[in-house]
Amino acid sequence: MIKVALDAMGGDHAPKAIVEGAILAAKEAQGKYGIVLTGPEDVIKAELASFGYDGTGMEIHHAPDVVTMEDSPTVVLKQKQNSGLFACVALQKAGKVQASISAGNSGGMMAACLMVLGRVGSMPRPAIACDVPSFGRNITLLDCGANVDEKATALVHFGICGSIYAETMLGIKNPKVGLLNMGEEEKKGTEVLQEAHQLLKQAPINFIGNVEGRDIMLGETDVIVTGGYTGNVVLKLMEGFYEYHVKTFGKIAGPAGDRFHEDWDYSNRGGAMLLGLKGTGLITHGRANAKVIKNAVDLAFRLANNQVAEKIADKLSQVA
Amino acid sequence: MIKVALDAMGGDHAPKAIVEGAILAAKEAQGKYGIVLTGPEDVIKAELASFGYDGTGMEIHHAPDVVTMEDSPTVVLKQKQNSGLFACVALQKAGKVQASISAGNSGGMMAACLMVLGRVGSMPRPAIACDVPSFGRNITLLDCGANVDEKATALVHFGICGSIYAETMLGIKNPKVGLLNMGEEEKKGTEVLQEAHQLLKQAPINFIGNVEGRDIMLGETDVIVTGGYTGNVVLKLMEGFYEYHVKTFGKIAGPAGDRFHEDWDYSNRGGAMLLGLKGTGLITHGRANAKVIKNAVDLAFRLANNQVAEKIADKLSQVA
Numbered sequence: 006m007i008k009v010a011l012d013a014m015g016g017d018h019a020p021k022a023i024v025e026g027a028i029l030a031a032k033e034a035q036g037k038y039g040i041v042l043t044g045p046e047d048v049i050k051a052e053l054a055s056f057g058y059d060g061t062g063m064e065i066h067h068a069p070d071v072v073t074m075e076d077s078p079t080v081v082l083k084q085k086q087n088s089g090l091f092a093c094v095a096l097q098k099a100g101k102v103q104a105s106i107s108a109g110n111s112g113g114m115m116a117a118c119l120m121v122l123g124r125v126g127s128m129p130r131p132a133i134a135c136d137v138p139s140f141g142r143n144i145t146l147l148d149c150g151a152n153v154d155e156k157a158t159a160l161v162h163f164g165i166c167g168s169i170y171a172e173t174m175l176g177i178k179n180p181k182v183g184l185l186n187m188g189e190e191e192k193k194g195t196e197v198l199q200e201a202h203q204l205l206k207q208a209p210i211n212f213i214g215n216v217e218g219r220d221i222m223l224g225e226t227d228v229i230v231t232g233g234y235t236g237n238v239v240l241k242l243m244e245g246f247y248e249y250h251v252k253t254f255g256k257i258a259g260p261a262g263d264r265f266h267e268d269w270d271y272s273n274r275g276g277a278m279l280l281g282l283k284g285t286g287l288i289t290h291g292r293a294n295a296k297v298i299k300n301a302v303d304l305a306f307r308l309a310n311n312q313v314a315e316k317i318a319d320k321l322s323q324v325a
Numbered sequence: 326m327i328k329v330a331l332d333a334m335g336g337d338h339a340p341k342a343i344v345e346g347a348i349l350a351a352k353e354a355q356g357k358y359g360i361v362l363t364g365p366e367d368v369i370k371a372e373l374a375s376f377g378y379d380g381t382g383m384e385i386h387h388a389p390d391v392v393t394m395e396d397s398p399t400v401v402l403k404q405k406q407n408s409g410l411f412a413c414v415a416l417q418k419a420g421k422v423q424a425s426i427s428a429g430n431s432g433g434m435m436a437a438c439l440m441v442l443g444r445v446g447s448m449p450r451p452a453i454a455c456d457v458p459s460f461g462r463n464i465t466l467l468d469c470g471a472n473v474d475e476k477a478t479a480l481v482h483f484g485i486c487g488s489i490y491a492e493t494m495l496g497i498k499n500p501k502v503g504l505l506n507m508g509e510e511e512k513k514g515t516e517v518l519q520e521a522h523q524l525l526k527q528a529p530i531n532f533i534g535n536v537e538g539r540d541i542m543l544g545e546t547d548v549i550v551t552g553g554y555t556g557n558v559v560l561k562l563m564e565g566f567y568e569y570h571v572k573t574f575g576k577i578a579g580p581a582g583d584r585f586h587e588d589w590d591y592s593n594r595g596g597a598m599l600l601g602l603k604g605t606g607l608i609t610h611g612r613a614n615a616k617v618i619k620n621a622v623d624l625a626f627r628l629a630n631n632q633v634a635e636k637i638a639d640k641l642s643q644v645a
Contacts, residue, residue, distance in 0.1 A: 140569055150507050153515045187470050187557035195473045195554055218561030222569040234515055235555045237507035241538030242559060246566055249460055249542040253581050261573050 006039055008064075009305045010093035010102040011298070013044035013052075014071050015109020017291050020044060023108065024052035026298020031062035033299070038062075038306045041102050044089035045069045068092035072109055074291075078116035090114055094121045097284050104285035104305035106276065108293045115151060118279055118286035125314075126162040126321035128152060131281035133233070133288070134167060135240055138268040140224035145171055147230060149277060150237030157200035160184065160230055161208050165320050166280035167228035168210040173311045180227035183216030185235065190215070197232075205230075208324060244271050275300035278308065280317060285309045326359055328384075329625045330413035330422040331618070333364035333372075334391050335429020337611050340364060343428065344372035346618020351382035353619070358382075358626045361422050364409035365389045388412035392429055394611075398436035410434055414441045417604050424605035424625035426596065428613045434606065435471060435599065442604035445634075446482040446641035448472060451601035453553070453608070454487060455560055458588040460544035465491055467550060469597060470557030477520035480504070480550055481528050485640050486600035487548035488530040493631045500547035503536035505555065510535070517552075525550075528644060564591050595620035598628065600637060605629045 011027055013020045027040050034040075039062055042049050046067040053060060070088035072081055085091055093105040094117040107114040115130065124131055132148035147163050148155070155163075164182045171180035184202055186194040191202050193215060205212040216226050221239065231239070247269040256266060267273065275297060276289035285308045289301045308314070331347055333340045347360050354360075359382055362369050366387040373380060390408035392401055405411055413425040414437040427434040435450065444451055454467035467483050468475070475483075484502045491500035504522055506514040511522050513535060525532040536546050541559065551559070567589040576586060587593065595617060596609035605628045609621045628634070 140572060153507070185558060187473075187554050198554070218558040218563075219565035219568070221562055222565030231558075234507050234518070235558055238505060238538040238551075238555055238559065239562060242541055242562060243538075245539035245542030248539070252460060253585055254577065257574065265573060 007104070007306055007309050008039040008041055008102040009104045009106065009302050009309070010041040010043055010066070010096045011302060012089040012093045012107035012109055013042045013049050014089040015107040016289070016293050018294060019108065020048055020052050022293060022295045023298055024049060025056060025295035026293070027063060027302060028053070028056055028058045029295055029299035030302035033303070034062060034306070036062055038310070039064065040302060041066050041093070041096060043068045043092040043096070066092055066096060072113050074110050076110055076113055078112045081110065081113035082116055082120055085113070091117050094118055094286065098122060103309040104287070106287040106289060106301050106305050108289040108291055108298065111288045114286065114288050115279065118282055118284070122282050122284035122286065124281055125283060125318040126281050127156070127158045128162050128281045129155070129159065131279040131286070132163045132166055133236070134170060134278045134280045136274070137221070137240065137243055139222055142224050143268070144221070144224065144226060145228045146221070146236055146239065147228070147280065148233040148236045149240045150233045151279070152233035155197065155232045157197050157204055160197070160201035160232065161204045161324065162281060162321055163230045164205055164208060164210050164212065164228065165324065166317050167230060169316050169320060170278065170280060170313060171227045173313050173316060174307060177227050179211045181213045181225070182210050182228040182230060183213050183220060183226040185229050185231035186215035186217065188215065188217065209320065247271065273297060275304045281321070282314055283318065285314050327424070327626055327629050328359040328361055328422040329424045329426065329622050329629070330361040330363055330386070330416045331622060332409040332413045332427035332429055333362045333369050334409040335427040336609070336613050338614060339428065340368055340372050342613060342615045343618055344369060345376060345615035346613070347383060347622060348373070348376055348378045349615055349619035350622035353623070354382060354626070356382055358630070359384065360622060361386050361413070361416060363388045363412040363416070386412055386416060392433050394430050396430055396433055398432045401430065401433035402436055402440055405433075411437050414438055414606065418442055423629040424607070426607040426609060426621050426625050428609040428611060428618065431608045434608050438599055438602055438604070438606035442602050442606065444601055445603060445638040446601050447476070447478045448482050448601045449475070449479065451599040451606070452483045452486055453556070454490060454598045454600045456594070457541070457560065457563055459542055462544050463588070464541070464544065464546060465548045466541070466556055466559065467548070467600065468553040468556045469560045470553045471599070472553035475517065475552045477517050477524055480517070480521035480552065481524045481644065482601060482641055484525055484528060484530050484532065484548065484550045485644065486637050487550060489636050489640060490598065490600060490633060491547045493633050493636060494627060497547050499531045501533045501545070502530050502548040502550060503533050503540065503546040505549050505551035506535035506537065508535065508537065529640065567591065593617060595624045601641070602634055603638065605634050
């Protein structure tokens with residue numbers, strides 16, 4: 006049976022929101038998969054008790070160290086191996102769980118996944134893939150900030166990762182993959198983008214060519230590929246739009262407003278996927294509430310159950 | 326007296342909207358500055374006549390060639406020197422006007438400004454600077470797409486250009502200049518961004534450090550500096566967001582809605598400034614209507630009258 010390990014101590018509302026989210030997930034899963042909470046056993050037990058949960062479908066892995074938001078990735082890797090964050094990844098490496106989630110220190114979680122699980126393909130780090138709102142639907146954007154100064158081959162690997170995710174998890178046949186650029190023409194953009202454009206045309210994906218910033222909002226592209234810097238700016242600008250909107254208009258009533266707030270409120274989102282790992286890793290928003298954690302656990306299970314990481318590794322081994 | 330040259334044939338609604346905008350500007354200017362319309366004399370005369378305008382404050386410079394949106398910059402420079410687009414720049418080089426505007430082929434206009442007027446500083450091309458909506462105000466973003474693969478020194482020059490613009494034209498004392506990055510820490514981002522961060526700390530501007538995508542929407546930074554690729558993506562994403570908003574909610578009534586539509590409807594915006602030229606050049610949106618053209622002419626006059634280009638050249642000569 007697939008098990009998902011969850012860092013009980015990560016995020017602004019840990020451990021309460023994490024444990025509550027795990028309980029919601031376990032109740033919904035009804036034994037379809039297991040959950041392992043990692044962190045100080047007494048703390049986790051007390052939280053479970055406070056919710057009156059009998060522990061069905063849930064295990065605890067004792068890891069007493071706590072990673073703070075200030076801890077550097079090096080500190081996490083060298084001094085905090087007995088933390089909930091590190092342990093949820095180490096359990097996966099040991100084959101005891103099949104997916105790992107933290108809402109805590111994202112640099113530390115990235116480092117742990119990279120060092121403990123390892124990566125596939127030519128990306129220096131696994132890409133952070135996020136589903137972002139677009140017109141009438143969500144689309145997948147990557148890399149949202151794991152990598153910098155990528156080579157063209159890394160952008161191709163992002164495209165393959167996103168394509169497999171969209172096909173396997175979202176059920177989109179032959180997902181349309183666009184390269185985020187500053188013009189439609191092949192010769193637009195940085196040298197790396199121009200080279201990536203040519204490589205993407207040869208890649209085993211449905212590459213539709215360059216797309217522009219405006220296209221992110223049109224809902225016509227399934228996967229949009231860019232480097233970690235620009236992807237991170239786009240993701241955070243979209244978070245900023247939403248905050249601006251709420252400050253300007255408050256919560257807009259009616260179906261269009263409900264849909265808008267559901268789609269744009271990033272604290273609702275399950276998490277950012279680390280694609281290109283030898284395994285399944287998720288980073289969720291530090292502000293994640295119990296519902297978000299529940300969604301993240303479910304997403305992690307489905308990623309593992311659908312063998313997304315294995316499919317990506319297989320496809321990446323076929324290209325340069 | 327300062328004169329502004331305006332390509333009568335550029336833009337989706339040319340020549341009608343251009344000529345109408347010029348008339349609105351001339352009426353408002355009341356002789357404070359002159360306007361020179363460049364393009365086929367008979368066409369411009371017929372448009373002026375159709376508005377019943379007596380020609381006060383307006384001259385026509387006959388330039389019969391027409392630049393299409395498909396013309397490459399090379400074609401513009403080599404074969405279309407007798408066009409309204411090229412002529413409005415050539416007149417500035419000859420000292421007959423002090424600013425040049427086109428709503429037409431922006432690559433052609435950039436090339437004409439670069440080749441005919443020349444550039445200052447270490448930017449391969451002048452930066453495209455745009456005022457963009459932020460919370461409670463506009464802020465200035467550059468480069469919005471003229472440059473690619475910039476060196477760190479170019480980003481410093483963008484910061485100086487933006488700072489002088491904000492101080493001179495917007496009356497902001499000691500404008501806060503931020504470097505768009507993927508984290509607040511100095512060591513975040515690409516190699517170029519990390520180097521630019523260190524150089525910006527030494528530059529003769531009020532550098533406040535790194536800002537993130539979310540900060541673009543907070544209204545707390547006066548000038549945000551980024552490379553042309555990311556700046557272009559941000560600008561076009563903001564245009565896309567406005568379109569998404571209108572498709573989702575239509576026009577929202579009330580003061581907050583009025584303000585939102587006024588700020589975000591990019592077809593209202595006067596134009597993108599080319600900063601770092603030996604002269605004054607503006608590119609306006611192809612969809613520009615007469616009101617936008619009027620605003621662009623007024624902006625061009627004020628840029629020239631305030632000697633923004635000269636102040637930028639002077640400051641850039643003081644740094645590496």
